[in-house]
Each structure stands twice: as C-alpha cells, then as structure tokens.
Amino acid sequence: MGRAFVYVILGGGVAAGYxxxxxxxxxxxxxxxxxxxEETVAPYERPALSKGFLLPEDPARLPSxxxxxxxxxxxxxxKWYREHGIELVLGTKVKSADVRRKTxxxxxxxxxxxxxLIIATGARALKIEEFGVRGSDAENVCYLxxxxxxxxxxxxxxxxxxxxxxxxxxxxIGMECTAALVKHRIKVTWVFPEKHCMGRLFTxxxxxxxxxxxxxxxxxxxxxxxxxxxxxxxxxKVTAVVLxxxxxxxxxxxxxGIGIRANTGLFEGQLNIEKGGIKVNGRMQTSNSSxxxxxxxxxxxxxxxxxxxxxxxxxxxxxxxxxHAVAAIMAPQKTGDLDxxxxxxxxxxxxxxxxxxxxxxxxxxxGDFSSGRFGAYWVxxxxxxxxxxxxxxxEEYEAIAEAVRLKVTVKDMTQLERDGLxxxxxx
Ligand code: FDA
Ligand code: NAD
Numbered sequence: 001m002g003r004a005f006v007y008v009i010l011g012g013g014v015a016a017g018y019x020x021x022x023x024x025x026x027x028x029x030x031x032x033x034x035x036x037x038e039e040t041v042a043p044y045e046r047p048a049l050s051k052g053f054l055l056p057e058d059p060a061r062l063p064s065x066x067x068x069x070x071x072x073x074x075x076x077x078x079k080w081y082r083e084h085g086i087e088l089v090l091g092t093k094v095k096s097a098d099v100r101r102k103t104x105x106x107x108x109x110x111x112x113x114x115x116x117l118i119i120a121t122g123a124r125a126l127k128i129e130e131f132g133v134r135g136s137d138a139e140n141v142c143y144l145x146x147x148x149x150x151x152x153x154x155x156x157x158x159x160x161x162x163x164x165x166x167x168x169x170x171x172x173i174g175m176e177c178t179a180a181l182v183k184h185r186i187k188v189t190w191v192f193p194e195k196h197c198m199g200r201l202f203t204x205x206x207x208x209x210x211x212x213x214x215x216x217x218x219x220x221x222x223x224x225x226x227x228x229x230x231x232x233x234x235x236x237k238v239t240a241v242v243l244x245x246x247x248x249x250x251x252x253x254x255x256x257g258i259g260i261r262a263n264t265g266l267f268e269g270q271l272n273i274e275k276g277g278i279k280v281n282g283r284m285q286t287s288n289s290s291x292x293x294x295x296x297x298x299x300x301x302x303x304x305x306x307x308x309x310x311x312x313x314x315x316x317x318x319x320x321x322x323x324h325a326v327a328a329i330m331a332p333q334k335t336g337d338l339d340x341x342x343x344x345x346x347x348x349x350x351x352x353x354x355x356x357x358x359x360x361x362x363x364x365x366x367g368d369f370s371s372g373r374f375g376a377y378w379v380x381x382x383x384x385x386x387x388x389x390x391x392x393x394x395e396e397y398e399a400i401a402e403a404v405r406l407k408v409t410v411k412d413m414t415q416l417e418r419d420g421l422x423x424x425x426x427x
Contacts, residue, residue, distance in 0.1 A: 002103075002110060002111040002112065002113065003034070003087075003111075003112050003113070004112075004113045004114075005031075005033060005087070005112065005114055005115075006028075006032040006033070006115045007023065007028065007032055007033045007034070007114065007115070007116050007117075007118070007329070008033075008034050008035075008036065008104065008112060008114035008116075008117050008118070009033070009034070009035045009036070009117075009118045009120055010036055010094055010097070010104060010117060010119050011035075011036075011037060011120035011121040011122055011263075011297075012035050012036070012037020012038075012039055012042065012043050012088070012090065012120075013037070013039075013043060013044075013046060013120060013122045013295065013318070014043065014044075014045065014046050014067060014070075014122075014295060014315055014318040014319060014322075015118075015120040015122070015294045015295030015296075015318040015319070015321065015322035016035050016037065016043045016118075016120045016322070017042075017043030017044070017066065017067025017076055017322075018067060018071070018318070018319045018322040018323055019118055019294065019323070019326050020033065020035060020043070020067075020076060020084075020086055021067070021068050021073060021074060021076060022322065022323045022326035022327065022330075023086075023326050023330070024086075026327065026330040026331060028084075028330075029085070030084070030085025031085050031087070032085075033085075033086045033087070034086070034087040034089060034114075035086065035087070035088050035089065036092055036094055036104065036106065036112065037088070037089070037090050037091075038091070038092065038093040038094075039090065039146055039147060039148075040090050040091040041062055041147060042066055042076065042077065042078050042088055042090070043066065043067045043076065044062060044065050044066050044147070045065045045066070045067055045068075045069060045070035046146075046315065047070065047315050048060050048065040049144060049146075049147065049149075049150040050150075050172075050173065050177060050180065051176065051180075051347055052065065053065075053154070054150070054153070054154065054157070054177070054180035054184075055180075055183065056183050056184050059154070062147070063075070063077050070315065071319055089106070089112070092106045092108060092110075093106065093107040094106055094107075094266060095107050096266060097266040097267060097270070098270075099117070099267070099270045099271065099288045099290070099291055100270075101113075102114055102115065102117070102290060104117075114290075115290065116290055116291075116292070117290060117291045117292070118291075118292045118293070118294060118322075118325055118326075118329075119267065119278060119291065119292065119293040119297055119298075120293075120294050120295050120297065120318075120322065121263035121264075121266070121297050122262070122263055122295055122296045122297060122318075123145075123261060123262045123263055123296040123297065123313065124260060124263055125143045125144070125145045125149075125256075125259075126258050126260060126261060127143070127256075128168070128227060128256060128258070131226070131227075131258070133227050133229060133230075134229075134230075135229070135230040135232070135238060136256070137236075138230065138232060138236055138237055138238045138254075139156075139235075139237055140156050140160075140237050140238050140252065140253040140254065141230075141238055141253075141254045141256065142156055142255045142256070143255075143256050143257070144173050144177060144255070144257065145260075153177075153255070156253050157180070157181065157184045157186065158184075159252075159253075160184075160186050160252040160253045161184060161185050161186065162186070163186055163187070163252030163253070164186070164187050164188075164189070164249070164250055164251055164252050164253075165181045165186045165187070165188050165189070165251065165252065165253045165254065165255060166188075166189050166191060166241045166249050166251045166253075166254050166255075167188055167189070167190045167254075167255045167257070168191050168192070168241075168254065168255070168256045168257070168258060169191075169192055169256060169257035169258040169259070170190070170192025170193070170194050170196075170197045170198065170199060170223075171192075171197075171198060171199075171200065171257055171258075171259065172198070172257070173255070174190060174192060174197070174255070174257045175197060175198060175210070175348060176346060176347075176348055177255045177257065178214065178219055178255075178348075179214075179217075179348040179349050181255070182217050182218065182219065182349075183349075186252075187220075188218075188219045189219075189220040189221075189222060189249050190214070190219055190220070190222070191222045191223075191225065191226070191227065191241075191243065191249075192223060192226075193223075193224060193225065193226050194223065195224065196208065196211065196223070197210060197211060198210070201344065201359055201388075203363050203376060205365050205369070205376075206365075206374075206376060206388065208369075209369050209372070209374065209390070213349070213351065213372075217349065222243065222247065222249075224245075225245040225247070226244050227241060227242075227243060227244070228243055228244045229242045231248075238251055238253075238254055239251065241254060260296070261276065262276050262277045262278075262296055262311060263297055264276070264277060264278055264297060267286075267291075270288070271286045271287050271288055271291065271293075272286065272287040273299075274299045274309050275299045275309055275310065275311045276299070276311055277296075277297055277298055277299030277311035278293035278297055278298055278299065279299045279300075279309065280292065280293050280298050280299065280300050281301065281337070282300070282301055282307075282336070282337025282338050283324070283325070283328035283332075283335060284298060284300065284321055284328060284338070285328065292325040292328070292329065293325075294318065294322040294324075295317070295318035295321060295322060296311070296312075296313050296318060297311075298311065298321055299311040300321060301337070302340055302342065303337065303338075303339045303340070304339070304340070304341060304342075304357070304358075304404075304405070305358055305385075310342070312342055314342070314343065314344045316342075316343040316345075317340065317342065317343075320338070320340055321338065321340070324338045341356055341357065341401060341404065341405050342356065342357060342358065343355070351372070351391065352390070352391060353388060353389060353390045353391075353392075354388070354389055354392060354400075354401075355386065355388045356387050356400060356401045356404045357378065357384075357385050357386035357387060357404035358378065358380075358385045359386045359388075360378060360380050360386070361379050361380030361385055361386075362378070362413060363376050363377070363378055363379075364376065364377045364379065364410075364413050364416040364417045366416070366417050366418075366420030366421065367420050367421070372390060372391055373391055374389075374390055375387065375388050375389035375390065375392070375420065375421065376388045377400075377410070377416055377423070379410045379416070382411065383407040383409060383410065384403050384404055384406075384407060384408045384409075384410050385407065386404060387400035387401070387403060387404050388400075389421070392421075396421055396424075399421070399425050399427070400421070400424045402424065403423070403424040403427055406427065408427055
C-alpha cells in the first residue's frame with residue numbers, strides 16, 4: 001500500500017503549518033503536498049498550550065489557535081487544507097524513513113514516498129525515568145508538549161483546586177505552568193536544581209525579579225535539589241514528592257518540565273546530526289539534498305553568530321526556518337542563506353518579556369527593577385549580542401532588536417547601564 005507526493009512534511013506542529021502557508025503562497029498544485037502528524041489535529045500554535053489554553057476563565061480552544069494566527073496570519077483550519085488540496089494524514093506516526101529510497105513507513109503500514117521531504121518532527125519532553133526516577137504514568141503527574149498533554153493537565157488542575165502542586169524543573173514549562181496553577185488557586189512549590197529559575201537565559205538579577213513576583217503570589221521555592229521518588233496511594237496516584245535532599249512535599253498533582261530532546265531518531269545514521277539536531281545549511285537543507293529540516297529539530301547556521309550551528313527551541317525560529325525552507329525549495333534562485341535573529345519571549349501573570357540574540361559576554365542591567373520596567377544587554381568583545389526587556393512597547397522591542405541585529409559597538413558598560421533603553425533609541 002502506498003501513496004506518492006512531490007512534497008511531504010513529516011510532523012504537524014508549528015513549523016508544518018507555516019511551511020504549508022508558504023507552499024500555497026508560492027504556488028503548489030492540488031495533491032502535491034502531504035503533512036503527516038502523530039497528533040490528531042491540524043497544526044496549531046503550540047505556545048498557546050501553556051498560556052491561553054490553561055486560563056481558568058475563557059480558555060483558548062481549537063480551532064481558535066491553529067497556525068498561523070500567532071504571527072497575525074491566516075488561520076489554517078482543516079477546511080483550508082482541503083480547499084488547497086493538501087493531504088493531512090493525522091493521528092499517524094512515521095515508524096521509519098529511508099532517505100535513499102525517499103520513503104516513509106507509517107505505523108499503519110502505509111509507505112509514503114516524496115521527491116522533497118521537510119522534517120519538522122520537533123521534540124519530545126524528557127521523562128523523569130531518563131534521570132532514574134519512576135512514576136511518569138501516575139494519573140496526576142503531568143508533562144506538557146502537545147494538545148493531549150494540555151487537555152489532561154487542565155483536567156488534573158480542575159480536580160486540584162485549593163490543593164498542592166509540585167512543579168519540577170526551573171525552565172519555561174516550570175515558569176509558565178506555575179503561573180497557570182496559581183491562577184487555578186492551587187498552591188505551588190517550584191523545585192529545580194539551579195540557584196535561580198530560567199538558568200539558561202536569566203541572569204541572577206533578572207531571575208530575582210520574577211522569583212520575588214512569584215513569591216508575592218504565594219509560590220514556594222526549593223532550589224538546588226531534584227526529585228528522588230514519589231509516594232503513591234493504593235490507586236497509584238502520587239500523594240507526595242520526595243526530594244534528593246530528603247524533604248517530603250505533600251502533592252495533589254505534579255507538573256514536570258525538565259527539558260526536551262529533538263526527534264532526530266528516524267534519521268540517525270542517514271543524515272548529519274549536530275548539537276542534538278539534524279544539521280542543515282543556510283537553506284535548511286540537510287546532508288541529503290532532497291531533505292530539509294526546520295523548527296526544533298534543525299541545527300542551523302546563525303549568521304549573526306559567525307555561522308555557529310544552533311538548535312533553537314522557540315516558536316519564531318520554527319516559523320521562520322519553515323518559511324525559509326519552502327522558499328529555498330520553490331524559489332531556489334531567489335533564496336539565499338537565512339539571516340536569523342534569535343527571538344524568545346514569555347508571558348506570565350501580567351508580566352511579559354522579550355529577548356533577542358545571544359546571552360553571552362558581560363551584562364549591563366538597566367531600568368527600575370522595583371517597578372518592573374527593566375532590561376539587560378549582553379556585550380561580547382565590545383559588540384552588543386543580546387538584549388532583554390520586560391514590559392516593553394512595540395517600539396522599544398524593535399529598538400533593542402535592531403541594536404542586536406546591528407551588533408552595535410559598546411565601549412563603556414557603565415554608560416550603557418545608565419543609558420538603558422535610550423541607548424537603543426540613539427542608534
Ligand atoms: P512541534 O513540536 O511544534 O511539532 C512537531 C510535530 O511533529 C508534532 O505534531 C509531533 O506529533 C510530530 N511528530 C514528531 N515525530 C513524528 C513522527 N515520527 N511521525 C509523525 N509525526 C511526528 N516558544 C516560544 O518562542 N514562545 C513560547 O511562548 C513558547 N511556548 C511554548 C509552550 C509549550 C507548552 C511548548 C511545548 C513549547 C513552547 N514554545 C514556545 C516552543 C515552541 O512551541 C516550539 O519551538 C515549536 O513548537 C517548534 O515547532 P516544530 O514544528 O519544530 O515542532
Ligand atoms: P527548559 O530547557 O526550559 O528547562 C529545563 C529545566 O529542567 C532546567 O531549567 C532545570 O531546572 C530542569 N532540570 C533539568 N534536569 C533536571 C532534573 N534531573 N531534575 C529536575 N529538574 C531538572 O525546558 P522545559 O521548561 O521543559 O521546556 C520544554 C521546551 O518547551 C523547551 O524547548 C522550551 O523552549 C519550550 N517552551 C518555551 C516557552 C517559551 O519560549 N516561552 C514556553 C514553554 C515551553
């Protein structure tokens with residue numbers, strides 16, 4: 001049994017949705033494109049799962065957040081794919097791939113062949129079992145990567161109002177889910193091994209601002225330790241979390257966010273892998289010229305950082321790498337190497353920040369941390385390489401992004417601290 005397409009996108013997440021829109025814009029014919037996804041719904045804006053989807057009142061639900069609404073573009077419902085002759089093969093996992101034969105084998109036993117393949121398999125959440133702790137399958141232990149996880153998290157939250165949650169992991173999932181749990185009137189203890197939250201990005205001073213805010217909302221912090229085991233009731237439900245430092249925390253539910261691994265498995269041994277992702281060139285093309293990789297799974301050269309290969313785990317990069325791959329496929333003469341400025345953001349409670357570039361080198365903090373109007377610049381070898389701002393306006397975010405894009409020269413860090421946002425507006 002088999003079907004053949006000109007273009008196949010493997011994975012039906014953020015990157016797949018933006019790639020589909022770009023294919024239509026650049027002019028594909030009906031029946032040429034197929035998207036295969038393990039998920040049972042058409043591509044959607046994954047960031048909504050830890051924000052609007054978790055709101056206690058008026059939560060976001062599909063079809064409202066199908067791609068590409070996150071970039072203020074068209075909302076691609078299943079009807080849109082039908083109208084454009086794009087085959088959506090949903091609820092279907094690809095079990096193996098053969099890039100020499102240009103075929104994919106699905107779990108249902110179908111062989112799908114392609115002329116050009118775009119790998120957009122994203123990533124999976126790391127499980128506590130990978131760190132030697134058992135218990136992920138308990139009904140009140142939640143992860144958050146896809147719609148099914150988010151729906152389950154909502155059900156568990158609803159059954160725990162007024163109770164206790166333990167959040168494991170000090171990154172994005174920990175930070176955004178803690179805020180959601182608090183809004184559901186659940187008391188949170190947030191546990192992570194580092195000295196402060198969001199260790200991959202925040203400086204201690206930036207983290208202290210958000211941690212103080214969280215404390216003011218009743219969140220309890222336990223730092224410098226990790227989960228050792230769970231205590232369960234006779235039904236298998238977790239009743240307490242035991243930490244490596246010996247502490248025991250009663251828990252009605254647990255949320256785990258301890259990082260991800262890119263879904264490269266189908267292609268290991270067939271394509272070049274670097275930095276945990278599928279290595280691509282500036283046109284998103286892998287070591288096999290008929291195969292492209294985009295989004296969380298792709299490790300691509302970032303011009304701004306001297307073509308250093310990076311694998312980014314953020315939605316803006318998924319959107320832009322996907323569009324770029326399609327442009328490289330459909331308009332090869334007109335498409336050069338991607339020139340990407342890394343962009344990350346988050347929203348929690350009434351707070352909201354954006355970050356551009358790279359967080360290496362010396363840091364200059366600016367603004368007023370006590371009033372929540374602050375930011376930071378990162379300067380490496382006298383050039384501005386990164387910028388962070390909490391509660392900025394559109395113009396302010398554009399200004400700091402531009403300062404990083406231009407890698408402006410910085411001679412005096414003390415003056416930079418004093419100038420703060422003005423520095424970016426003077427460029
Ligand atoms: P994505 O994970 O979106 O999609 C991969 C798809 O491939 C999935 O549909 C999966 O089922 C499918 N797949 C994988 N293997 C398969 C196989 N073998 N067969 C078939 N299908 C397969 N970023 C940001 O910048 N700001 C934010 O606020 C957030 N917020 C956020 C919240 C939550 C809850 C998560 C989990 C993530 C974020 N992110 C984020 C990160 C952002 O969502 C992420 O970078 C993009 O979703 C990556 O898009 P991809 O398309 O690469 O992978
Ligand atoms: P993360 O990489 O942001 O954070 C992982 C955290 O896990 C670390 O900070 C550390 O505290 C913790 N950790 C690591 N090993 C541990 C261990 N053995 N025991 C306990 N804790 C441990 O990953 P995440 O928070 O799981 O987020 C998953 C993915 O979702 C990431 O790719 C992230 O970029 C994405 N995401 C992004 C956003 C956003 O950009 N606003 C929001 C949500 C999710």
